[in-house]
Amino acid sequence: MNETFKKGDKVSVLDEAIDGVVLSVQGNQVSIESNEGFMMTFFVNEIIKINDASNLEFGTGSHHLNKVKQEKEIPKPRSFVKEKKSSKEIPVPxxxxxxxxxxxxxxxxxxxxxxxxxxxxxxxxxxxxxxxxxxxxxxxxxxxxxxxxxxxxxxxxxxxxxxxxxxxxxxxxxxxxxxxxxxxxx
Missing domain, CATH: 3.30.1370.110 (Ribosomal Protein S8; Chain: A, domain 1)
Incomplete structure (x- = not known):
């Protein structure tokens, strides 16, 4: 799958934790500005186009996303396993x-x-x-x-x-x- 990149596309670097925006494309090399503000150049096969959060929400159905968000916000009761001790158990000296x-x-x-x-x-x-x-x-x-x-x-x-x-x-x-x-x- 050979993706074509254009100026302004949001991209993520495949084997590294770097996201950024395409600045220019020259042959099979793409120059990006990382979210931290660094200018970097990668080969086309080292990066992948990422969608906007708005597009992602639309594709998965925003009603499902909102339901998941609500479930995450409801605090679940914490369970504690209490150590049971028999009444006959003698405490350790x-x-x-x-x-x-x-x-x-x-x-x-x-x-x-x-x-x-x-x-x-x-x-x-x-x-x-x-x-x-x-x-x-x-x-x-x-x-x-x-x-x-x-x-x-x-x-x-x-x-x-x-x-x-x-x-x-x-x-x-x-x-x-x-x-x-x-x-x-x-």
């Missing part, structure tokens, strides 16, 4: 390992002492969960520089009977780890 939650006065503690206290606290909670068959616990460690998270990953990697992963992002963001305790079949 959460343990905040931020140092200010563990001790009142930590100002004179070294970074090593703080990290040791946090990992020992986590180890106690994991051991307690395993011993008492608690299926899931969550440690809130925060984002920070990732040192505590790395230390927790190392600690939990030494257990055979637990699985750990990032906790629910919507609830905790990036600063929490969920620990699942495998229940041994004896």
């Amino acid at each position: 959460e343990f905040d390992l931020h140092i200010e939650k563990l001790v009142k006065n930590f100002r004179q503690m070294s970074n090593y002492d703080i990290l040791t206290l946090q990992t020992e606290t986590a180890k106690r909670h994991i051991d307690f969960a395993i011993k008492n068959r608690i299926p899931k616990i969550v440690f809130i460690h925060g984002v920070g520089e990732g040192i505590l998270k790395a230390e927790l990953d190392f600690l939990m990697g030494r257990y055979d009977n637990i699985i750990f992963r990032d906790a629910n992002y919507q609830k905790y963001g990036l600063g929490a780890t969920e620990v699942l305790v495998k229940q041994n079949q004896k």
Whole structure:
């Protein structure tokens, strides 16, 4: 399909987001002024003629277009899927390992002492969960520089009977780890 272009035709460039108006036609080259005001030259096979919006409306039937516009303007009710929780469901124990939650006065503690206290606290909670068959616990460690998270990953990697992963992002963001305790079949 070889279209003929004339001065004033509205055109669109095929593989680029450029629209414009034909300024001149010389052989198989068409000079256009883009909607941004740039003068450009393209081959005839690189552009396509576009219709005016008025012609487009007439061709499709303006009554259909108006109906579609009205439907778009009517706000649709938003649906929210609420998470159903059974009344028997036990909430998951959460343990905040931020140092200010563990001790009142930590100002004179070294970074090593703080990290040791946090990992020992986590180890106690994991051991307690395993011993008492608690299926899931969550440690809130925060984002920070990732040192505590790395230390927790190392600690939990030494257990055979637990699985750990990032906790629910919507609830905790990036600063929490969920620990699942495998229940041994004896």
